[in-house]
Structure formats: C-alpha cells, structure tokens
Amino acid sequence: xxxxxxxxxxxATIPSGQPRxxxxxxxxxxxxxxxxxxxxxxxxxxxxxxVCPSCGHHFRLSAWERIAITLxxxxxxxxxxxxxxxxxxxxxxxxxxxxxxKKSSGLTDAVVTGEGTIGGxxxxxxxxxxxxxxxxxxxxxxxxxxxxIEQAHAKRLPMIIFSTSSGARMQxxxxxxxxxxxxxxxxxxxxxxxxxxxxxITDPTTGGVSASFAMLGDFNLAEPGALVGFAGRVVIExxxxxxxxxxxxxxxxxxxxxQLDKVVHRKEMKPLxxxxxxxxxxxxxxxxxx
Amino acid sequence: MADELPFEKPLNxxxxxxxxxxxxxxxxxxxxxxxxxxLEERCKTLQDELYNELxxxxxxxxxxxxxxxxxxxxxxxxxxxxxxxxxxxxxxDDLAIVGGLAKxxxxxxxxxxxxxxxxxxxxxxxxxGSPHPExxxxxxxxxxxxxxxxxxxxxxxxxxxAYPGNTAEERGQSEAIARNLREMAxxxxxxxxxxxxxxxxxxxxxxxxxNRVLMLENAIYSAISPNGAASILWKDAxxxxxxxxxxxxxxxDLLGFGIIEEIVAEPQGGAHRDLAAQAETIKxxxxxxxxxxxxxxxxxxxxxxxxKFRKVGAYRSPEPAAPAVPVIEAESAQV
Numbered sequence: 001x002x003x004x005x006x007x008x009x010x011x012a013t014i015p016s017g018q019p020r021x022x023x024x025x026x027x028x029x030x031x032x033x034x035x036x037x038x039x040x041x042x043x044x045x046x047x048x049x050x051v052c053p054s055c056g057h058h059f060r061l062s063a064w065e066r067i068a069i070t071l072x073x074x075x076x077x078x079x080x081x082x083x084x085x086x087x088x089x090x091x092x093x094x095x096x097x098x099x100x101x102k103k104s105s106g107l108t109d110a111v112v113t114g115e116g117t118i119g120g121x122x123x124x125x126x127x128x129x130x131x132x133x134x135x136x137x138x139x140x141x142x143x144x145x146x147x148x149i150e151q152a153h154a155k156r157l158p159m160i161i162f163s164t165s166s167g168a169r170m171q172x173x174x175x176x177x178x179x180x181x182x183x184x185x186x187x188x189x190x191x192x193x194x195x196x197x198x199x200x201i202t203d204p205t206t207g208g209v210s211a212s213f214a215m216l217g218d219f220n221l222a223e224p225g226a227l228v229g230f231a232g233r234v235v236i237e238x239x240x241x242x243x244x245x246x247x248x249x250x251x252x253x254x255x256x257x258x259q260l261d262k263v264v265h266r267k268e269m270k271p272l273x274x275x276x277x278x279x280x281x282x283x284x285x286x287x288x289x290x
Numbered sequence: 291m292a293d294e295l296p297f298e299k300p301l302n303x304x305x306x307x308x309x310x311x312x313x314x315x316x317x318x319x320x321x322x323x324x325x326x327x328x329l330e331e332r333c334k335t336l337q338d339e340l341y342n343e344l345x346x347x348x349x350x351x352x353x354x355x356x357x358x359x360x361x362x363x364x365x366x367x368x369x370x371x372x373x374x375x376x377x378x379x380x381x382x383d384d385l386a387i388v389g390g391l392a393k394x395x396x397x398x399x400x401x402x403x404x405x406x407x408x409x410x411x412x413x414x415x416x417x418x419g420s421p422h423p424e425x426x427x428x429x430x431x432x433x434x435x436x437x438x439x440x441x442x443x444x445x446x447x448x449x450x451x452a453y454p455g456n457t458a459e460e461r462g463q464s465e466a467i468a469r470n471l472r473e474m475a476x477x478x479x480x481x482x483x484x485x486x487x488x489x490x491x492x493x494x495x496x497x498x499x500x501n502r503v504l505m506l507e508n509a510i511y512s513a514i515s516p517n518g519a520a521s522i523l524w525k526d527a528x529x530x531x532x533x534x535x536x537x538x539x540x541x542x543d544l545l546g547f548g549i550i551e552e553i554v555a556e557p558q559g560g561a562h563r564d565l566a567a568q569a570e571t572i573k574x575x576x577x578x579x580x581x582x583x584x585x586x587x588x589x590x591x592x593x594x595x596x597x598k599f600r601k602v603g604a605y606r607s608p609e610p611a612a613p614a615v616p617v618i619e620a621e622s623a624q625v
Contacts, residue, residue, distance in 0.1 A: 064620045078618050082608050084606050086604040092536060140605045168492075170513060170519055173519075173539065177491065177495055177513040179602070180495060181471050181599045182600060185595075185599050188472040208492060211452075211463070212492075215468040229464065230454075230492070231455075244456060248459070249459060259462045259465055
C-alpha cells in the first residue's frame with residue numbers, strides 16, 4: 001500500500017531555466033488552408049494563383065490581386081476611382097465605418113472598374129473586392145458598375161464583371177436596393193444592343209448582387225467551391241427547419257441545377273476568357289470564307 | 291379588440307368609455323350628452339394626433355396589419371372583368387404572385403401582385419406572399435404578354451421578400467429576380483407599380499421597375515426587413531421598431547430620395563379601415579399616371595424608365611473628372 005511512497009524515482013528532474021522556445025517562423029511565411037487544414041508556404045500558395053496546392057481550395061482574391069492575374073500585365077485604365085460613399089440615410093456609425101474600411105482595404109469602395117486587355121483584346125471590366133465592407137453594393141458600387149457598362153456600350157467593347165458580395169449594403173437601404181434595378185437596366189440596354197457580357201462569380205456572391213448583374217451574363221462562369229445564392233444558409237435552415245447539405249449553394253450545386261454555364265479553375269479562367277472573347281471578335285473566319 | 295395595433299390602445303380605451311357612458315345614460319335615463327360630446331371631441335383630437343404623426347415603426351405595424359387589403363382585394367375593387375392567369379410554363383403556378391387581365395375604366399391592362407393569404411391555410415398555400423422563382427417567372431411571362439399586345443402593366447407590391455428556401459435556391463431565385471429587373475427595363479408599355487403593404491428587398495423590386503412607383507401612406511419599402519436589419523446590427527430581431535426608424539423605409543422618406551413619384555393617402559387609421567375608399571384613391575392615382583404615360587411612344591417609355599432608375603444613388607465625386615485617366619498597374623508580384 002505504501003510501497004509507492006518509498007519507491008525511488010528512476011529519473012531526475014531538471015528545473016527548466018528557460019521556457020521552451022517555439023521554432024521561429026516569421027509572420028506570414030506559412031498559411032493554413034481553411035478547407036483541408038494543410039499548412040503551406042504562403043509563397044507556394046501565391047505562386048499557385050492563391051489556390052491550395054493540396055486540395056484545390058480557391059482563396060479569396062482582392063480586386064487588385066484579381067486584376068494582376070486577369071488583365072494583360074496587370075494593367076488597368078481605371079474609371080471613376082474617386083467616387084466614394086455618402087451617408088444618405090444618416091445611418092448610425094456608417095460614415096466612420098466606411099472610413100475604416102477604406103484604410104484597412106486601401107480601396108475607395110467595393111469595386112474597381114476600368115479598361116484593359118485580355119489576350120490583347122480590349123475589354124471593360126469590373127472587379128469586386130470582398131475586403132471592402134464584405135463587397136456590399138451601395139450607391140458607389142452600383143454607379144461604378146453602371147458607368148462601366150455604359151462605357152463598354154459606347155466603345156462597343158465586351159464587359160466582364162468579377163463578382164463577390166454579401167449583397168445590398170444595409171446602411172444605404174432603399175438606395176442600395178435600387179442599384180440592382182439600375183445595373184440590370186444598364187445590362188438590358190447593353191445586351192439588347194448586341195453587347196457581350198461575361199459574368200465571373202467568385203466566392204462568395206449572394207443577395208442583391210447575385211440577384212442582379214451576377215446572374216445576367218451571356219455566360220455565367222464561377223470559380224470552384226464559390227458560394228453562390230440568394231438567401232443566407234442560416235435563414236433558409238430556419239425557414240425549412242432542416243439542416244442543409246454541405247455543398248448547398250456552392251458553384252457545383254448551381255452548375256448541377258442549371259444556373260451556371262461552367263465552373264472554371266482559376267488557372268483556366270484567363271485562357272477561357274481569351275477563347276470566349278476571340279469567338280465574339282470580328283476577326284474570326286466566316287462561313288463564306290470571306 | 292383583436293384588430294388593435296399596440297399604439298392604438300389609448301384611443302380604443304377612450305372609445306370604449308364613450309360607448310359605456312352612452313349605454314349607462316340610456317339605461318339610467320341620466321343625460322350625459324355634454325360629457326359625451328366633450329369626450330368625443332377629445333377622441334377626435336387624439337385620433338388626429340395619433341394618425342397624422344405615425345412613427346416609422348407604427349407605420350410598419352399598420353402595413354403588417356392582418357386585415358390590410360391584399361392585391362386581390364384591390365384588383366377586385368379597382369378593376370373590372372379580372373381574368374386570373376396561372377403558371378410560368380416551366381415548373382409550377384406560384385400562388386404567392388397573382389396576375390391576369392382586367393379592365394381599368396374600360397381599358398384592358400395586365401395586373402400583377404404579390405398575394406398574402408387571408409388566413410393560415412391560405413397563407414401556407416401562398417407562402418405568406420413570398421414568391422419562389424416560378425412566381426417571378428409567371429409575372430415575367432404575363433408582362434411579356436402585355437408588352438406584345440401593347441397593354442399597360444399595373445403591379446401591386448406587398449411581400450416580406452422572396453421565399454428563402456432550398457427549393458427556391460435550386461430553381462434559381464437569384465436568376466429569376468435578376469431577369470425580371472433587366473426585362474422590366476426594356477418593355478415599351480407603361481408600367482405603374484403601387485407599394486400597398488410591405489416592400490421587402492429583391493422580391494419586391496422584381497415587380498417594381500416601373501415608370502411610376504406609388505406608395506400607400508403607411509406602406510414601407512427597404513433593402514432588408516427591419517427585423518432582419520436589427521438581427522444583423524444588434525443581434526436582436528426584437529429591436530425591429532428601432533431599426534425601422536433608422537432605415538428610412540416610409541413613403542415620405544422614399545419620396546424625398548426621388549424613388550417614388552407619389553404618396554397615396556390612406557383612410558384615417560390605415561387601409562384596412564375602409565377598403566372601398568382606399569381602392570378609389572388608388573384608382574384615381576393610377577389612372578392619372580396612366581393617362582400621362584399614354585402619350586409616350588414605346589421608346590420614350592423605355593428611356594423614361596431607364597432615367598428614373600439611372601439617377602438613383604448618393605455618392606461623392608471630389609473633383610470634376612481629370613482629363614487624363616491614370617493607368618494603374620496591379621502589383622503582379624503579389625500573386
């Protein structure tokens with residue numbers, strides 16, 4: 001019973017002088033994939049167009065990162081860079097939040113628009129950025145996208161929009177809602193007059209943006225795994241009182257239900273855009289060989 | 291009183307007192323007429339004070355009153371010869387949206403509206419007035435038909451929003467709404483929209499791209515319901531009344547923003563107090579706008595509608611645009 005009490009330890013304890021040091025890893029050197037959990041060199045992920053080398057998860061890109069990998073030499077002639085939000089409702093805390101978002105993202109609002117070339121072919125393009133106010137659409141986003149569509153129309157150029165958004169910006173309530181009608185009406189005019197519009201949907205695109213210009217492409221493309229839907233998952237689960245499957249509202253789910261033309265890997269996106277643009281350009285061969 | 295809204299309590303109590311006094315006077319033979327007329331006077335002032343200065347939250351409650359007239363109520367009283375038409379020709383007939391042909395002062399028009407249920411059973415069949423994609427597609431089909439035959443379109447907006455369910459997502463809720471917004475902008479016939487109750491988000495706007503948008507005095511219209519906003523802002527859907535006041539959802543607010551053209555007055559206390567009177571004022575307003583629009587060519591109507599929505603937005607542009615547009619290069623090293 002007391003045997004243990006008198007038992008002689010077979011090892012000696014050494015007081016630790018210093019706390020155990022963690023291996024030195026500089027901040028930002030490694031990144032963890034949110035999907036598969038694998039830890040990779042950030043450089044490796046970036047070299048891979050921010051796609052996880054082990055599971056293929058597409059990390060979110062900011063507008064400028066997207067421009068860099070989409071437009072030739074990453075060059076854009078930016079439109080309306082100086083447009084910025086007002087506080088039309090006098091919404092508590094909105095003005096200061098916009099300022100904070102400008103600082104943290106380095107953007108003036110949730111979209112960058114302009115003209116550039118893809119595979120040498122000129123296009124007007126809009127690049128939304130989720131890092132500004134969750135990509136929400138207020139007056140500035142609506143106005144910049146509408147102006148870009150009007151530019152594409154006037155110059156007879158194709159229009160490409162890379163969408164990512166949480167939806168309408170609540171702090172501009174009814175004015176945000178009307179941006180859905182404004183952008184869609186501009187597309188109606190442009191597309192009705194023979195304009196080519198390619199919509200590229202990226203993670204995540206929901207609410208007022210998915211229910212307006214994002215779904216109106218002559219071609220609707222999306223990145224793998226991107227969340228695309230109208231209502232939020234939680235709201236739907238509360239409505240139907242059921243758990244939804246994991247793949248609900250993914251790009252693949254939408255493809256399966258006939259809402260998208262294609263789910264396209266980030267690496268394949270630019271080559272596909274070039275192909276599509278080429279097939280709509282005047283330089284192709286004609287049936288009569290003329 | 292089952293129909294009572296919370297803020298109407300003091301008024302109803304006063305009215306009850308007057309009734310009691312009248313009854314007591316009759317039974318006991320004592321003359322209370324002085325007292326009664328004084329009370330009735332006070333009741334009238336209280337009524338005026340209360341209903342003329344409704345807060346946004348009180349308007350929201352009035353717009354949601356269970357007895358508030360629905361699209362079918364107005365279709366039945368404003369128009370004649372209504373022929374309801376069904377189905378989107380693709381999947382189903384969504385009862386959350388009703389529509390068809392009818393005559394307004396003898397003129398054939400296409401009329402479409404969100405339809406809430408009258409009781410629980412009806413509400414379940416109509417998904418509480420929240421449409422699925424097939425509802426929006428039915429509306430689009432009817433509008434295309436109107437456009438083909440050159441008929442004006444009148445829509446009634448009354449929904450909490452598009453139905454948030456898995457089946458709606460599977461069938462392309464986003465696409466259905468988006469397509470309506472785009473197509474409505476291209477029709478060469480007059481479109482007049484009337485927000486009669488609650489205008490909730492994209493589901494409301496999908497019937498709302500008109501040359502003229504009118505709103506009943508106590509109707510509300512917003513990008514997200516005050517309840518939804520409150521749960522996002524303060525994680526508490528119960529603070530909807532508070533959200534209602536910061537979100538600028540009333541007809542007066544929207545007239546100020548230039549989003550609607552006219553506020554249609556309601557009978558004192560709300561549309562549910564007098565359907566016939568309310569229908570008459572709506573009819574007068576819709577007809578007046580229709581007469582105005584009927585002078586326009588299809589192209590003019592499209593341009594008029596485009597310009598109406600084109601100008602909406604509040605933004606700052608610090609300087610007049612500089613002549614030279616700078617070329618900016620994204621740092622390709624980043625990716």
